[in-house]
Amino acid sequence: MNFAVSFDGESAQIYRKGQGLVLREPTPQGMIAFGRMIDTEAKRQFFRDLFKRVKEGTRQNCVFLIPCSLTTAELGEYKKVAYSALGEVEFIPRAVAAANFWGVLNKVSLIVDIYECGTEVCLVQDGSIIHGGTIDEGMGLMKEAIRGFVAQNHQLKITDDVAKTAIEEVGSLFTNMKTQITLRGVNLETAQHDEIIFTAQDAYDALSQIYNRISKAIQKVLSHAHIDTVAQVKTGNFFVSGSGSQILGLKEFFLETLNLKITTSENARNAAILGGGALLNDLSIIKSIVSKN
Secondary structure, eight states, rough: EEEEEEEEESSSEEETTEEEEEEEEOOOSSEEEETOOOOHHHHHHHHHHHHHOOOSSSSOOOEEEEEEOOOOOHHHHHHHHHHTTSSSEEEEEEHHHHHHTTTTTTTTEEEEEOOOSSSEEEEEEEEEEEEEEEEEEEEEHHHHHHHHHHHHHHOOOOHHHHHOOOOOOOOOOOOOOOEEEEEEEETTTTSEEEEEEHHHHHHHHHHHHHHHHHHHHHHHHHHHHHHHOOOHHHHTTTEEEEEGGSTTTTTHHHHHHHHHOBBOGGGGGGHHHHHHHHHGOHHHHHHHHHHOO
16 A cells, blocks of 8 residues: 545545655535535546645555445445545545554544544544444534634624634633634625634634533443443543644543543644554555454
C-alpha cells in the first residue's frame, strides 16, 4: 500500500508512505454530508485530480478511511469514487486508524474522533470495532450552531469560515472564560456589513449542547460494554482526537460528565490520517483490520 486517504468533509488528506502527510485540500461543498458520499462524476474527477498531484507512474494502492456506520450501499459510493483513481483499495474505519495513532490498536480502548462530518464513538480491540458507531454531532454542526447563535442573538449572518475562526479562537467548555473576538458579517436587518463582539461565554452557550450529546453517546456505548471493558477504559484507555478535540476545557468536561479521564494532544486533530498512514508499512495488519470490520 502506497497511500492513506481521509475525506473528513472539510478537507481531503493524503498520506504517502515514507513521506508523511503530503496533501491537504479543501473539499467542494456538498462532497460529503454527515460522513456519506454520493458518487458523481464531479467527485470522481476531484479525486483523480488530487492523486495526479502526488502519485507517480501507474495506478497506486491505497488505504481509505471511512466512518464506521456506513451501510453496504453507502460504502459502495465510496468505492466508486476511490476506484476511479486508484488500483487496489482497502477500506478501514477511521476510529481504528486513530487507535493506531495512539498506539493502542491491540488493546481495549475507547476512541472518540470529532471531525467535520460527525463523531466516531467506538470501543476498539485488536483492530476491530467491538461496539459503537458514528453520530452526526461534529464540527459541521458546531459551525452551524455558532452561525445560528450569532443570527438569533446578534442579528448577524456569518460564513462557515467565520464560525470556524470563532470556535478556534474563543471556543470553550469553561463558563468563566473572558476571551472575546470580533466577528464580521452581514446585518440581518439592514443587509449591511457589520461586526459584533463574540465571547467565550457565547461559544459555550452555542456548543455545550453538542458536546453533551457526544457525552451521552459515549455513555450509551459504555452501557452496552462488558464490565471488564469499561474497567479498562477507566484505567486511561480513553482517547479523543479530531479537530473537535482541541476545544478548551474538554478534559474537565468529560471528567465532570463521565467521570473519565481522557488523553488528547494538539497533534490529535490529525490522528486518523496519521494512524492510517502508519499502517502502510504492514499489509498483513491492514488485511487483518479489513477482515474484522
